[in-house]
Amino acid sequence: RVSSVLNRDVKQFGKKHMFDTSEETCWNSDQGTCQWVTLDFPRTVKVSQLHIQFQGGFSSRLCTLEGCRAGEQLVKISDLYPEDINAMQISFAAFQVEETVLDKLKITFENSTDFFGRIVVYHLGVLGERL
Numbered sequence: 001r002v003s004s005v006l007n008r009d010v011k012q013f014g015k016k017h018m019f020d021t022s023e024e025t026c027w028n029s030d031q032g033t034c035q036w037v038t039l040d041f042p043r044t045v046k047v048s049q050l051h052i053q054f055q056g057g058f059s060s061r062l063c064t065l066e067g068c069r070a071g072e073q074l075v076k077i078s079d080l081y082p083e084d085i086n087a088m089q090i091s092f093a094a095f096q097v098e099e100t101v102l103d104k105l106k107i108t109f110e111n112s113t114d115f116f117g118r119i120v121v122y123h124l125g126v127l128g129e130r131l
């Protein structure tokens with residue numbers, strides 16, 4: 001799930017585009033503060049890395065990661081401070097905490113570099129292992 005889609009145009013800017021490996025497509029949020037992405041995994045996972053690629057000028061200065069097991073409340077895992085660049089960014093340090101076994105992961109984009117609060121993500125990848 002995502003917080004919003006630009007002009008509600010899911011065909012052109014929907015969440016599926018973060019995972020399609022195309023450099024031509026992206027998820028583009030609508031304007032507003034605190035955009036987010038929630039990933040519900042079909043099986044329990046142990047997360048080790050987060051890969052994210054923004055469009056420069058439409059990134060987040062602060063990303064808050066929260067996660068939980070099925071039936072539990074989300075708990076803060078870590079804060080990330082991505083750069084406002086187009087390149088793929090890989091976070092190893094974010095999951096250097098003990099409780100990384102998750103059924104759900106939420107990434108909240110707290111502080112957009114765009115004046116209107118829009119976020120543009122071309123690629124989102126979560127690496128780890130299924131349990």
